[in-house]
Every structure is written in C-alpha cells, then in structure tokens.
Amino acid sequence: MQDVEVIEDAVAAAVALDPVRARLLRELAVPASAAGLAARVGLPRQKVNYHLRALEAHGLVELAEERRHGGITERVLRASAASYVVSPAAVSAGAADPDATPDRVSARYLVAVAARVVREVGALVRRAGTGGRVPTLTVDTQIGFRSAADRAAFAEDLTAAVLDLAARYHHDDGRPHRLVVAAHPIPEEDS
Structure with a gap:
C-alpha cells in the first residue's frame, strides 16, 4: 500500500469520489472481504461487491490475499493507498499549466503551480512504487x-536569498529539482 496516490484519470476520480466508494476505500485501510466489509458498513454484500469491482477496475483497491473455505474462494482486498488526492489534471489538462497564466503574483498562478506540484510528485511516487522514496x-x-x-x-529578501542559494548549489550536470516558494493569506476558518 502506498502512502498517497495521486489520481490523474477523470473516471477513476469520479469512482473514488462516490460517497459509498470513498467510505469503502477508508474502511479498506484494513484488508477485508466483501462479506466482512458489508457487515462493517451496513450494506448488502452484493452491493459492496458491485462497488469493489468498480474500485478494483481503476486500481484503487488490490487483492491482499485469497482464502479457501471448502469450494469457495474468499477474496480479501485492501486500498491501494492510505490516502488519495485527485490531481487537477483529472478535471482539466490545462489546470496544471502555470505558463498559461502570465500574472505570477495572482492566485490563479499559485493554484496552477500547486497543481503542477501535485501532478509531478504524484508521477514520481508512482514511478518509485510501493516503499520507494522520492527525494523531497x-x-x-x-x-x-x-x-x-x-x-x-520580506518578498524581496526571500527572493534574493533563494536566488543566492540557487546560484551557489546549481550545477548544469546535476539532477534538476523544482523549487517552489509560495505565500498566501491563511483563510479565517483555518486560523
């Protein structure tokens, strides 16, 4: 199970965002069979199976083990990740393109940069696989x-400090890393 999975596909995002399926994903942090999961969430096993097939088809749940009981094989599933984030690219291809916004001090530009971070780090996590580490x-x-x-x-001082550090540590033959420094007011409901 990955720590976090970034969902890039719009259909997979719709599947994961369905309220019943989102609850099943949360419950599957602990592996369970359809029957066991149905008892925990209070839904009929057939309905749980229907939703599990949709989640499995999009790689959001995976087989943890199979248990044999006489002539019956019970499939035990688990969520593919501890948490999920829907990439803005799942909704709009241009959502993660800061170059489409010329105003670099606008909220739109900041959101586009944040969306790009989600997309790029999500791709790195997928490539690293389960247990792989991404240097962040x-x-x-x-x-x-x-x-x-x-x-x-403050913005002037921070810009000068970042440019100085970048000039000091940048090497043309080094592995490129993206550095994003952002500031925004904290919404009142979060403070």
Missing part, C-alpha cells in the same frame, strides 16, 4: 506581516 523537501511555516510594506520587503 518541504518547508511549511506561518508568518504574520504588520503591513503590505513588510510583506513586500
């Missing part, structure tokens, strides 16, 4: 600005 770095912090002037001065 994340800095996440909060800062309070007293004024727009302080925010602008």
